[in-house]
Amino acid sequence: MIILTINGKTYQLDVDPGTPLLWVIREQLGLTGTKFGCGIAQCGACTVHLDGTPIRSCVTPAQVADGKFIRTIEGIATPEGTLHAVQQAWIDEQVPQCGYCQSGQVMAAVALLESNATPSDADIDAAMSGNVCRCGTYPRIRRGIKRAAAALGNDDSGETVNG
Amino acid sequence: MGKWTRRAFISAGVLTSGVVVFGIAIRPGNRADRVKDLIASDDESVFNVWLKISPDNTVTAIVPHADMGQGVHTTLAMMLAEELDADWDQVAVLEAPAHKEYANYALAKGYAVGDVEFPSWLVDTVDGFFLTVMKAMNMQITGGSTSIPTTGQAGMRVAGAATRAMLLEAAAKAWNVPVEELTAAKSRISHAGSGRSGAYAEFAPAAAELSLPVNPVLKNPDQFTILGTDVLRNDVPTKVDGTAQFGIDARLPGMKYATVKASPVFGATVKSFDANAIRGMPGVRRVADLGDAVAVVADGYWQAKQALDSLPIEFTETEHDAVEQSDIFRQFEADMDAATANGDEITDMAVGDAAAALAEADSVVEAEYRVPYLSHAPMEPMNCTAWLHDGICELWTGTQNPLGFAAEVANVLEMDIKNVRLHNGYLGGGFGRRAFPDYTIQAARIASEVNFPVQLIWSREEDMRHDHYRQASISRFKAALDSTGKPTAWINQYVEKHDPKEAPYIPYGIGNQYIHYAESATHVPWGFWRSVDHSLHAFFTESFIDELAFTAGQDAWRYRHDLLNHSPRFQKVLDTAAELSGWDTALPENFGRGIAIHQSFGSIVAQVVEVEISEGRAIPRRAFCAVDAGYAMHPDGMRAQMESGIIYGLTAALYSDISIRRGAVAQSNFHDYPMLRMDESPEIETAIIDSGEKIGGAGEPGTPAIAPALVNAIFNATGKRIRELPVRLHDLTDEDIESRDIV
Structure with missing residues (x-):
């Protein structure tokens, strides 16, 4: 039996403890916002937060998360439905195209801004280069992160010039 | 022209210069009834297969295309709403069900008869023929960058205009006033004389009983209030909170x-x-x-x-179990040589006498290029x-x-x-x-x-090893230059032709051209890959023209410009990209700048890449893009597609290589089929040119020119000419790439 706290709700689950967390989230819990992309931690589509740290859930055994706090894309907005600043910035910048990678991108960006309120371009490169987007939305993701940082009260970061 | 039938199915529409519809080919019979139960609830009136109006005055656009990130649901709905004078805040989008009434013949028609101008659609027998063929083939395809040029222009806009006319006619009857005295705006009809006003929904049931108007008049771009604006895409909110259903x-x-x-x-x-x-x-x-x-x-x-x-x-064992990638390239070379030796070259196009011009030339330039197989690798397996x-x-x-x-x-x-x-x-x-x-x-x-x-879920490994691959290919060129460096002959032979036919054509004014190919089948399954044959031929032709400019001792941009004197439209796109990039400004050390231009799917795209060579690697720092697709219906969507096409194309040019080992694909996942990531993603600036020419596509035309722009930039930075993709095969710190094959 594994105990997971996901987006504030606690679940007792009877799963093989070696099952990657991704499949527990998608299949057992039915939270399909977290995506399967590669299965080997190469693309970031499965990014969730484990005790606040972004992890690749496709290679993280469920037992690693036992007793810990997990946050997924479904837990980023407030319970009342107010979008997170990163989500709103993604809409304002019209970031997504096919959208499949964007749950992971949003989770990586939220984690970045929680640890670094005014990320530089180099900080964005370092934090976001584990997340692949085949539609090539990277320039808009970069703008989205800067816009979200500004919205969160760090107006100087929005002025950062690339390069 | 066919007989106009009440609530008939519009199978095609035609417009020229954005003003008048010449006609809508109507299939006889009441086909809308057959799809009515698929898209309408009891109290909705179905005008035709492309839209419905609900009692709350919501207009729902029925879009017969899949949205895979290109925003086509939004853009097609904009096209319909514009002509309908609908209130954009009350427009919804619904993807058409998989039904024969939505069989899309435009795409296959484009492939079957080439780039035919829309006015030929007037010929009802041609339309009827292709509609029949496509229905028989059960195609309802999103591809070929056709959604906006065909479904949008011929379907959505005409349907919107026709429906607007029917609503006005119904209102005129209800109020007993001349239809000319009515105006429509924001999904409401008004009569200034009597001060009356009513929502579209009030007139929808009566309008649905009317005959379709014969000549719905489409707006000019200067009358647009929705098209040409950057409305927010309707799919984006569900793609930031995890609720979008894939x-x-x-x-x-x-x-x-x-x-x-x-x-x-x-x-x-x-x-x-x-x-x-x-x-x-x-x-x-x-x-x-x-x-x-x-x-x-x-x-x-x-x-x-x-x-x-x-x-x-x-x-089971097969005859391909021992095939290596090098065997495939050797086979290509042998089949190309044999085609030449046997005289069974297959001609794409021939003008003038290229062989004679070559024989008289002051100098001859030759080069051979190669590209690998490519996998699509979409994020969702x-x-x-x-x-x-x-x-x-x-x-x-x-x-x-x-x-x-x-x-x-x-x-x-x-x-x-x-x-x-x-x-x-x-x-x-x-x-x-x-x-x-x-x-x-x-x-x-x-x-x-x-x-x-x-x-059923495929693993990423299964997805990569059982794709339908963009073909590997070899392309060989010979060009003749006169004493001023101007090309007088262009001879090109390549292998593995698919679609579209015009992909190897060049826009340049060269009087003698011979473009031909050899067939060389392999056991590797082929598939449409973003921009299809354009993805390889733009690399070939725009690399080679760059080599000609270099041999002629001329600037890469101005050399192309002078060869485009017959086409101001091409020149404008080329010049816009060059000027946007600050072409003549100095670059830092270890930087280079390259340009390329290519037309595909009706749109002309020129791109400039600024590349930095760092520790032997090429990193594209900035990309500049000019696109002329006739008119950008949704400018931000057009920019997004250019950005997407550029990064998809750069990923392939820098990294992508599917190679065959013992008959099978050697690569398996993103560790050995790497992707361009945030830290290597260039800044991108796009200039849109609304030329008013025929509407072209957006989903694919951003991809072809970026690979040659990149390798031309690498040449500019290093003097090393890359003739085989991907770039990562080449160590840019060494002298392993020589300027070869220049006679």
């Missing part, structure tokens, strides 16, 4: 999961497998022999994958959920061709197509891959062996 997100009661392993060597079949080896593994429900693949069904994907990995499978129950087969997937997929499944399961119901979700990337139904057929076959819904 094929892989289907969830059904009692659903189990499956995964497959197909023969690594294309063409082999399953010889044997030992199901006992995995009997008793947790969650395993069934092992299915699919002929060329084995599937394991289990309670979860992970259990199915673990069991499949433990399952001993033997595949192939998947399909299938459930056979109550005599029907239900499918949940993401497809660029829902009707074709349903037809394939009906065929395999020997069912009537009316009993196959396909629910299309968002596509987690398409790029051409999701036009091939292999994964859907597999899911249906697995589901036919069990009595519960099954979600």
Whole structure:
């Protein structure tokens, strides 16, 4: 039996403890916002937060998360439905195209801004280069992160010039 | 022209210069009735297959195309709403069900008869012929960058204008006033004289009983209030909160999961497998022999994958088991040589006398280029959920061709197509891959062996090794230059031609041209890959023209400009990109700048890349893009597609290489088929040119020119000419690339 706290709700689950967390989230819990992309931690589509740290859930055994706090894309907005600043910035910048990678991108960006309120371009490169987007939305993701940082009260970061 | 029939099905529409519709070919009969039950609830009036109006005055655009990130649902709805004078805040979008009434003949027609001007659609027999052919082929395709130029221009706008006219006519009758005195705006009709005003919905039921107007007049761009603006895409909110439903997100009661392993060597079949080896593994429900693949069904994907990995499978031997990538390139060379020796070259185009011009030339330049196979690698691996129950087969997937997929499944399961119901979700990337139904057929076959819904998910490894690949190819050039360096002859031979036919054509004014190819079939499955043949030929032709400019001692931009004197439209696109980039400004050390231009799917795109060479690697720092697609319906969507096409093309040019080893694909996942990532993504600036020319596509034309712009920039930075992609094969710190083949 594994105990997971996901987006504030606690679940007792009877799963093989070696099952990657991704499949527990998608299949057992039915939270399909977290995506399967590669299965080997190469693309970031499965990014969730484990005790606040972004992890690749496709290679993280469920037992690693036992007793810990997990946050997924479904837990980023407030319970009342107010979008997170990163989500709103993604809409304002019209970031997504096919959208499949964007749950992971949003989770990586939220984690970045929680640890670094005014990320530089180099900080964005370092934090976001584990997340692949085949539609090539990277320039808009970069703008989205800067816009979200500004919205969160760090107006100087929005002025950062690339390069 | 066909007879106008009440609530008839509009099968095609034509416009020129944005003003007057010459005519709408109408199929006789009341076809709208047949789709009515698919798209309308009881109190809605169906005008035609492209829109409906609800009692609350919501206009729903029925869009016969899949959205795979290109924003086509929004743009098509804009086109309809514009002509309808609808209130954009009350416009909804619905993807058309997989139904024959939506069979899309424009795309196949483009491939079948080339780049035909729209006015030929007036010829009803031609339309009728292609409509029949396409319905017979069960195609309802999103591809070929055709959604806006064909469905949008000929379908959505005409339908919107026609419906607006019908609503006005109905209001004129209801109020007993001349229709000329009525105005329409924001989904309401007003009569200034009497001060009356009413919502579209009030007149919708009466209007639906009217005959379609013969000549709905379309707006000029200067009358647009919705088109040409940057409205927000309707799909974006669901893509930032995890609620967007992709094929892989289907969830059904009692659903189990499956995964497959197909023969690594294309063409082999399953010889044997030992199901006992995995009997008793947790969650395993069934092992299915699919002929060329084995599937394991289990309670979860992970259990199915673990069991499949433990399952001993033997595949049959084939004649391709020993094929290496080098063998394929040797075969290409031999077939090209043989075609020349035997005189069985296949001509794409010939003007003037290229051979004679070559013989008289002051100098001759020769070069040979190569490109590898490419995989699509969309972020969402192939998947399909299938459930056979109550005599029907239900499918949940993401497809660029829902009707074709349903037809394939009906065929395999020997069912009537009316009993196959396909629910299309968002596509987690398409790029051409999701036009091939292999994964859907597999899911249906697995589901036919069990009595519960099954979600088949391919591993990333399966997805990469069982794609339908962009072809590998070789292209050889010879050009003659006169004493001023101007080309007088252009001879090009290549292998592996697919579509579209014009992909190897050049825009330059060269009087003697001979472009031809040799056939050289391989066992590697081919598929449409973003921009199809344009993806290789732009690299070939725009690299070679760059070599000619260098040999002539001239500037790469101005050399092209002078060869485009016959086409101000091309020149404007080229010059816009060059000027946007600050072409004549100095660059830092270890930087280079390259330019390229290419026309595809009716749109002309020029791009400039600024590359930095750092520790032997090429990193594109900035990209500048100019695009003339006639008119940008949704400018921000156009910019997004250019950005997307550039990064997709840069990824391929820098990194992508599918190679064959012992008959099978050697690569398997993103570690050995790497992707461009945030830290290497260039800043991109796009200039849109609204020339007023015929509407072109957007989804693909951003891709072709970026690879040659990149290698031309690398040449500019290093003096090293890369003639074989991907770039990462070449160590830019060494002198391993010489300026060869310049005679």
